[in-house]
Amino acid sequence: MKYVTLKDIARVAEVSYATVSRALSGSGEIGEATRQRILKISRDMGYTTDYVARAMVKRSTRTLGLIVTNLNNPFMSELANFSEQSAREEGYEMILCNSSHSLDQEKQVFQLLVGRRVDGIIVVPAEQESYAVLSPYIAQVPTVFISENIRDMPVSFVSVDNYAGSVLGTEYLISLGHRDIIYFGRRLVSVTHHLRAEGYIATCMKNSLRPRFADNPLPSTSIQNGYELAVRLFSKRPLDFSAIFASSDTNALGIIKAADEAGIRIPEDVSLLGFDNISFADLPKIELTTVEQPKQQMAARAVSALVRRIRNESDELIKEKLPPRLVVRRSCKKR
Amino acid sequence: MKYVTLKDIARVAEVSYATVSRALSGSGEIGEATRQRILKISRDMGYTTDYVARAMVKRSTRTLGLIVTNLNNPFMSELANFSEQSAREEGYEMILCNSSHSLDQEKQVFQLLVGRRVDGIIVVPAEQESYAVLSPYIAQVPTVFISENIRDMPVSFVSVDNYAGSVLGTEYLISLGHRDIIYFGRRLVSVTHHLRAEGYIATCMKNSLRPRFADNPLPSTSIQNGYELAVRLFSKRPLDFSAIFASSDTNALGIIKAADEAGIRIPEDVSLLGFDNISFADLPKIELTTVEQPKQQMAARAVSALVRRIRNESDELIKEKLPPRLVVRRSCKKR
DNA sequence: AGGAAGTACGCAAACGTTTACGCCTTTTTC
């Protein structure tokens, strides 16, 4: 494929190609008459400016990278959509990548994005060790993590306040009269889920309730593994709990399926509370009450932190914790 | 940000930078000893090859563009995920764009992708006129449409066989004993939906049934507009039909919601059949029987057609119609 | 009229690669 270049235009306009560049970019000093003439010619010839050549000299691709753990997870795909939108509003394109929860692959795609000379990278870390693995490259390109910061690391972090979200959810269930609440999900694998569990435990303690767990040992969260775990949970009758706090909406969907099969009604027999507020949660017959992560806001903050760094308007690292919100639908009931 | 370049390596290795290039690319003729030495030095210095510089001389970015109409629609986001995966397997990155069902925006992002010098573009057309609008640019870069071909246009097309899918679905409902089937959805706006309606009509005729419609006049398809239309449909009692064939799963979800509110049970009171098989359809309590579009296959074919064109292995245009498949769950019942 | 100031444009370098060509050294061949 042969594209029209500045030189092609310069030849027919009988000027130097520097002049053509100035006419098109609008910045340089140039006479209004020639500018109009060149503009017309370039339109007629179907010129499109070559951004890769421009990137070489400008040393900026106006492209951002986004690495998520799993694109099939609706939380991630919603986050990706919002990020893409925010980026475009700031004048950046977005290249989307997938780490598949693997440190190796995460490192690989990170290197790839660096090779493409993206101006900045947003990463939802695959594991706790992600920072350690990526740190040699992080020095080379502005990066923000969508995750909570455990120890003080020299990167920007944006996330929901998971601890507060968990407190919010637990308190809501208690306010409905529930005393036997099961915390359902991953506890140890990621910082995010660890903090959620902590919030639950603290709130139980404060209300003299005994924290109880149904632990999901898997690295990832899915409808399927929520279902499998719930089948076991529902096998012991009579049920000795009245509410379940699922640490992710996807797990909650698995719980709904298991409950359905076991003849357990939600919310009549047991209340179910989720976390994330994925778009699924709003579906008819699902109508899951859940703690919302402000995905749009998270995406917007991450992108804007990144572009500020890129534009060198500020080189400070941000650590932002966004407030969670309770979205009441129909899966929880007064006891 | 300052990256390590070939010249930097050449300086410490005391060779010319052409030699370094040969050592790293693996193609050129070079002594094994120097190659190892250079490899080690470049590792130590943290070199990453600059793909934008390479793209300049190779005249290929190894990047594909994907334009979808709406990333929030689950059908689109699933298609996007599969495409991204296929592209990566072929060694290409993917830049994701959104036309928001607007011809203007579609044209704009297409130009943008051309400017970025992507090697090929996959587009889910926003409207019937998309081809006409994009045709001047299509000549410049290999393009494949994910859509059915109406008249013979010089572009590659990949899609499900919508007509056959519709026949399949209608015949299934008839085989369950239904005689009064409503076709629910858009009919006139897009080629895709036009063909689906045709398949329904033809099958009705063949079985001496009168085709009946609940028309959705909106350009896009959503849970919300499916819901609104269904509320009207359910307001006339008693119901004078026993099955609904929704032309998209998202509309079907809206129907489920409206039915729920109206006290109409699915499938006991009315059977509901969808089209697309989005991942939502498999959710507990939803369990929608539907005609599947083979999204993964469509993505794979589109990508592979594109890369064959790019590699100049074939310059023929493909027009591929993939077979639909009936996915039986629980929303349809014998009458 | 003569010099200063400003405007419009051309020249050429630079960005970091890849690669055709050529040269020198080493190996092979009879």
Added chain:
DNA sequence: GAAAAAGGCGTAAACGTTTGCGTACTTCCT
């Protein structure tokens, strides 16, 4: 042992832009 072939490496051009610097021409002021 000399000629031919092969191997290893350097030189330089090219890809399409942007931009600092230089210069010719115009305009303005006194």
